[in-house]
Amino acid sequence: MLLQVDLLHLKPTSTALTYDSSYATQLAWDIHAGNLYARTLNLGDETGTWKRFALSTEIPTDFVSAANGGTFGGDLTIEHANTPSIKLKDTTDPDLEVRIRAANSYGYFEVDNTNTSGSSRLQMKIDGVNTAIFYPNSFQTNTMIRIHDEDTPGVLDIKRKNTGGSILNGEDIGRIDFIAQDTVDVTTETDIARIIVEADGDYSSTSKKSRY
Secondary structure, three states: OOOEOOOOOOOEEEEEEOOOOEEEEEEEEEOOOOOOEEEEEEEOOOOEEEEOOOOOOOOOOOOOEEEOOOOOOOOOOOOOOOOOOOEEEEEEOOOEEEEEEEEEOEEEEEOOOOOOOOOEEEEEEEEEEEEEEEOOOOOOEEEOOOEEEOOOOOOOOOOOOOOOOOOOOEEEEEEEEEEOOOOOOOOOEEEEEEEEEEEEOOOOOOOOOOOO
């Protein structure tokens, strides 16, 4: 904040920084009031309007710095019209970047969106327990999955979408695999049972028979 003032009665100590033959930048420190002033000095008639810089003698101690971090005591809001985001980057080779951002009607939580780090995953931990892990092509939960709604039935949709043609007889529509593993005999994940729903004939607009 700059305030125009008259320094004629203050008689501050000052220094002038000449940048051409006509003008100079003059700084002044008022030792009585503890204020800093500046003006553009006309070297011809030694005139110029002083402006005071509002200074605080208190050094803040609750700031967040790029070098040392810090803690916010209140809410943090990032608001603008160009996809506001928060980026977390681990520079251990290879770099891993996690970003939270908002764009239009979408919210994004991205892990390694540039695919620079192999075997990336998103892990959720609640109360010290690894609750769920998101992989690029699968999702794993270490607890039960519960689908709950009020006044309407809970729904689990398993979908197949063919992008190159019709769904044909015998093609799987969806399946549920039951997998077992132990530390003695079945030491790797092994399918021990499966429920499959498959097309019972080629699908058409009037025929969508299925079997399991």
